[in-house]
Amino acid sequence: MSREPYLTLNKASGPNSTTRTEPFVKVIAVVATLGGLLFGYDTGVISGALLFMGPELNLTPFTTGLVTSSLLFGAAFGALISGHFAAAAGRKKIILVLAIIFAIGALGTSMAPDVEWMIFFRLVLGVAVGGAAATVPVYIAEIAPANRRGQLVTLQELMIVSGQMLAYISNAGFNAAWGGETTWRWMLAVATLPAVLLFFGMMFMPDTPRWYAMKGRLAEARKVLERTRARQDVEWELTEIEETLAEEEQQRPRLRELRKPWLFKLFFIGMGIAVIQQLTGVNTIMYYAPTMLKAVGMDDSAALFATIANGAISVLMTFVGIWLLGKIGRRTMTMLGQFGCTACLVFIGAVTFFMPETINGEPDMLRSYMVLLGMLMFLSFQQGALSPVTWLLLSEIFPTRLRGIFMGGAVFAMWIANFLISLMFPVLLASVGLAGAFFIFALVGIAGAIFVIKCVPETRNRSLEQIEHYLHETLSRDAAPAHEALGRPLNKTS
Template sequence: MPQTSTKPVKKKNIDFVVAIATLGALAFGFDTGVISGALPFMELPFSEGGLSLDATQVGVVTSSLVLGAAFGGLLSGRMSDSVGRKKTLLLIAALFTIGALGTSFAPNVAIMVTFRVVLGLAVGGASAIVPVFIGELAPTDRRGTLVARNELLIVTGQLLAYTTNAIIATYFPDDHHTWRYMLLLCTIPAVGLFIGSFFLTESPRWLIDQNREGEAKTVLWQLRSTENDAEIEAELQGIKDHSEKMRQATSGSFSDYMRVPWVRKIALIGIALAFLSQMTGVNSVMYYAPSILIDTGLGTNAAIIATIGNGVVSVLAVAIGSLVLLPKMKRRRMLLTGQIGVTISLFLMGASFTFLPESTTRSYLVLVFMMSFLFFMQCFVAVIFWLMLAEIFPLRVRGKVMGMAVFANWFANFLVALVFPPLQEALHGKTFFIFAFINFLTIFFYWKFIPETKGKSLEELEEHFQKTLA
């Protein structure tokens, strides 16, 4: 029987620990948002400092990060189950830094794509690990709002990327290194995460699963505001009892565990949720917003500056969703509300693009409906999507299945990023009708299969799914 540890000398503020962890989300957001402003300059000829990208190469450069992210999510999920959440985040921070430096100094398309894949491994890893890590650290009554900070920092990173893109494009419009300056700034949150990772704790639930009870008790004592040993012991015992119960349910191997009907069902529901959240087409807007607006007739600099509005809307929407709505509304209701709003906004974007003549009015109508789309996506769908993925998977397979879900998420993202430029070139605004149809069908999937998770501990959710999905 492992011995429990004595009280550590110093407590840690859980908000501080979460702030460090979400630097991974900030880097994720910055790296995915910065490309939208860099692309118009990367499309310029070599003689003007660009990489002479055509429409296909734009899709390849953009989607290479996303493809790397798909595998980054898969690999980091397995790694985090093996060596822990903290060490995995440290490696992710190193990959963020290497990838950002490599892309900013890339001399040609091949090198750019290579380092975009490296950056993608980090982005996918962060998207898989950060919400799970926060969910496992958080007390039940604060889990929703703490995990939602992950999405808030993602969109904050994107807003910072849009803003710095606009500043650089305004002050260095004819500099041959304009896009390189944009990409170089991605190193800042990466270095911050790397340094901050040394101050993180490990997940107490992962420690329990590794039979490291003393360390788990230390972490719980550090992160909980209570000084009452009985409360800490009660939480520790609850995690231990549940871990042992789940350990005895199967032989313990991942493949055997996945043969259990309720585990397989909840895993498939989560993977589908992850895939469909990207089929909203959100990253066609996040990656290509300036290009879309340029296609409506807006000038390059005006389009890049207008994209800041998308970032502002996203940050405000996530803040409203996570701080105001999430504590009051059920998860399912928020998800369905957002999905309906997303579908309507996509249809209106397509209609404005397709049926109005090229004009400033059309450009700004498309921008308005783009912002409406982002509001419903970020306020409702994105907040709930990451939170539910952090909640629904069983502890024994949480890292691996989260990795599978993130792989599905980023693979869908890859498909959108790769095909959107040629589709937009061929169909223009009609592309958004395709997304609207896909999202109309998604509403019915969410209605039928997505469970409610509000108000239950992670252990209570596992037991609930074991009873209802068997």
């Protein structure tokens, strides 16, 4: 069977198409990424809600930690479950089910009568958060045209950080408007609205052409392509999808296929890409920023204001990340983000270690603002490079038939790493201090940089089918080390 559709990149259509993106594709991306908005809101809102729910739910330090981290634990299994069923049920149906779970979780946490029910509904909410993290990028990647896949998939990251910033603003707004102990219930309940919008919006969206083709429903696949592609691109892409699926073993996708060496290598690379994003310590800054800033001398109001600044810089830099993805390669962007984040971790560690804590008996405010500067620089590299390209690479590198289950496994690993780091950070802070904690993250960041150099592939300017053939061939070669094959720059043909 000819592989010309996969290997020739100087076409007028496909990855190098200059045709405009169909408006319906943008509508699909906006509706689907409401899942990302919910992801961000539900992970960010707890930082403010904890200030008010403690007395009513009789929270102890241990149960406070459980309330915070239970969502992350549930998210790990939500990613795994949704990935397992994505191939059978379809990407659209999974997102519809997740919208219902989002609504149940939001209402359940807002009405929880005690800490046990709060932890239970946070676990439920976590299932939806993890499922959205695993499913939405795959859905958009499979439905977006190749020449706009990068920007449209990273809209998910923009919605995540926007959701986190909205949570910080919502927390402050509800407190300013009403105050009192019941404020936290409104903070949590408001997430029901985007969950309802996500459900009804997805009712009118199609499933992806690749899922329809995988199920043998080629007429429906063509209809979706006709609504989401320029006319001259439809036949090219449908042929490419059909040929790739014809070459794959048409059986139910299972993790036991990892016995194939190239798939094992690819799954390992995907898990590594997912985990190194968390090992930078990004969520210690997102979840514990007020605690860290208070530890270096800021008062409560200054620390809370700085948290909003973190959210704002995250949103701003995600726009930069989306722009960069149209200009530079995925591999280059991953290296930029990883190296930049690691340098900022060293900077924060050095500031907290070498600068004096007090001057004339008063906290050294210059030290406090230098730490804040380090956090903002860190988030600039994280949200402007590393986070957007992480979600994009995970949505691109796995084969069509196995994409759902492999994505679920990789995001499961990401959430477990997030859960463990978030759970252990207060202990790390108490045992080695802020400087020690950031130096440890920096050492881990150096190991992550080595992984990026050796293992992360370049996928820009290729369709999903071209990426699949490219990785299959390079990872199956025994003669050349994997990082040499994966790290090669793209040529006109590969």
